[in-house]
Amino acid sequence: MQVVMTEAAEVFITAVTLQALSNRPVYTSQWDTREPNNMAHINLTRQRPPADAVRRLPPEGGEKARGGPSLSQEADAVLVAPASADFMAKLVQGRADDLLSLMCLARPIERCPLLIAPAMNREMWAHPATQRNAAQLRADGTTLLGPDAGDQACGEIGDGRMLEPETLAEELIAFFQPKRLAGKRVLITAGPTFEAIDPVRGITNRSSGKMGFALARAAREAGAQVTLVAGPVALPTPRGVMRTDVQSAQQMQDAVLPVAGAHDVFIATAAVADWRPAAPHEHKIKKDGSGRPPAIEMVENPDILAAVARLPKPPYCVGFAAESHDLLVHAQAKRLRKGVPLIAGNLGPATFGQDDNTLLLVDAQGHRELPTASKLQLARELVREIAERLKTFK
Ligand code: CTP
DSSP, rough: OOOBBOOOHHHHHHHHHHHHHHTTTOOOOTOTTTSSSSSSSHHHHSOOOOTTGOOOOOOOOGGGEEETTTTTTOOOOOOEEEHHHHHHHHHHOOSSHHHHHHHHHHTTTSSSSSEEEEOOOOOHHSHHHHHHHHHHHHHHTTTTTEEEEEETTTEEEEEEEEOOOOHHHHHHHHHHSSSSSTTEEEEEESSOOOEEETTEEEEEEOOOHHHHHHHHHHHHHHEEEEEEOOSSOOOOOOTTTTEEEOOHHHHHHHHHHHHHHTTTTEEEEBBOOOOSSSSSSSSSOOOSSSSSSOOEEEEEEOOOOHHHHTTOOEEEEEEEEEOOOOOOOHHHHHHHHHHSSSSEEEEEHHHHHHHHEEEEEEEETTTEEEEEEHHHHHHHHHHHHHHHHHTTOO
């Protein structure tokens, strides 16, 4: 990462701090004498030879070595964060009176994308001039990240907050993910369900929802419009994902079935409770002094995945199989029983709550393991596998 600061930025924070954090010298001026050709605004977004390149003998392999590691990095993207209203106006006009604006103008526009994270007072953001500038920047190919809404430095509340730095980092990563599901609608269930026994007790399970939330993020990164139906979990909603919270299996089915047909893909990661108390008590069940626990009659819950797969025109359905043993055999049987084209099997007790997982993909053609990796990495791989299969799906 190479940091470039404007004069205004240096009023808030010193270049020394950002040098220490980025572990690289920070650039603040277009007249920086460290650059041999004095053209920091050009050099910073290009692959360029090191300062002593002209004095060095060419290494063996001559020409070939030119793209090798002896060259300093070229920028993959320029991210301006925070981007003030003034800086946005400057970009729109193509003005170039400081290093950052010069660099934005001089970057190879086809290869080095520009992303900006607007941050300003809500009135400034809402002003027609800023809105006009934002629209023009988009038309010029700039990606606007945010702004967010919320508390502002000035004490007001509204649109114009810069996205949180972690969110910006996630958005930057998302920007570079291949858009394999562009234009597709993806519906995902995640987490456990909670089946009430009485107002204070219920039956649930140890599903953390992490795999489903990672898939929601990965599908959205791949360009899909994502709807996430989540059981009771305390995970933050991935950015850009539409979320509906539910408690019970019945509520999950009610949230899924009416909309499933309008989606291209349905991924059922939820650990849906198989049974629920037939009639939850209205009041807390009290001990009756007999020493006998109350008899709780149970009924089977609807199978949401199987119901979606049975729709007249179902989306491409992906089931998960959480097993404790004989994963392949159970996953194959489950795929046929649920009538779905693809099952991702995993060993439930080993993965619940963990950040890592291992998946066994089972479809009509055979099976393939996705080796142990973070749930996000696996989610991205699964999205790739789904996108491939979607090409030949009805
Ligand atoms: N599933 C569902 N609705 C249910 C039960 C399961 O949509 N009522 C989905 C899960 O989200 C998962 C797949 O079906 O994608 C398999 O879930 P799993 O709990 O492994 O299987 P069960 O159908 O419960 O079968 P068993 O209990 O025999 O393992």
